[in-house]
Amino acid sequence: MFVSDILRTKGNVIHSGTPDMTVAKAASEMTGRKIGSLLVLDGEAGIAGILSERDIVRGLATFGAECLDGPVSQLMTRGVTTTVPGATIAQAMEIMTQGRFRHLPVMEGGELAGMISIGDVVKYRLAEATREVEEMQKYVQGQYD
Numbered sequence: 538m539f540v541s542d543i544l545r546t547k548g549n550v551i552h553s554g555t556p557d558m559t560v561a562k563a564a565s566e567m568t569g570r571k572i573g574s575l576l577v578l579d580g581e582a583g584i585a586g587i588l589s590e591r592d593i594v595r596g597l598a599t600f601g602a603e604c605l606d607g608p609v610s611q612l613m614t615r616g617v618t619t620t621v622p623g624a625t626i627a628q629a630m631e632i633m634t635q636g637r638f639r640h641l642p643v644m645e646g647g648e649l650a651g652m653i654s655i656g657d658v659v660k661y662r663l664a665e666a667t668r669e670v671e672e673m674q675k676y677v678q679g680q681y682d
Contacts (some may be wrong), residue, residue, distance in 0.1 A: 549651035563664030
C-alpha cells in the first residue's frame with residue numbers, strides 16, 4: 538500500500554494558516570477541525586512550516602500565555618519533512634518515527650498533494666496486516682484461489 542492509497546480514501550484537504558496568523562487563532566482552528574497540526578504556507582503557496590499541538594505546548598511552557606497573541610511563525614517547526622504519493626506506507630511510517638512527528642505533508646511535482654497523519658498510516662498498516670493474515674488462513678485451509 539502507498540501514501541496515494543491513503544489520500545485516495547482520505548482526500549487531499551489541507552488545513553493551513555499563514556505565518557502571521559496568531560497562535561490563538563491557529564489553536565482555535567485546530568480544535569474546531571479536530572486536527573493535531575496546521576500547515577503554515579507562505580505567500581507563494583510553499584510550505585513555511587507546520588504548527589503542531591506539541592509546538593503550542595512548548596510555547597506555553599517557554600513563553601507563557603502571551604505566546605497565544607504572537608504569530609504562528611514564532612512557534613512553528615521550520616524545514617518540514619515531506620513525502621510523495623508513491624512512498625509506501627512502511628516508508629512513511631519510518632519517516633514519521635525517525636523524525637518523531639505525527640503529520641507528514643505529501644508533495645507531488647512540487648505541489649502540495651495532501652497531508653497524512655500517523656493515525657492514517659497505522660490504520661492502513663493494520664488493514665494491510667489483517668488482509669495478509671486472512672490470505673494466509675485461506676491458503677492454509679486450502680481455500681486459496
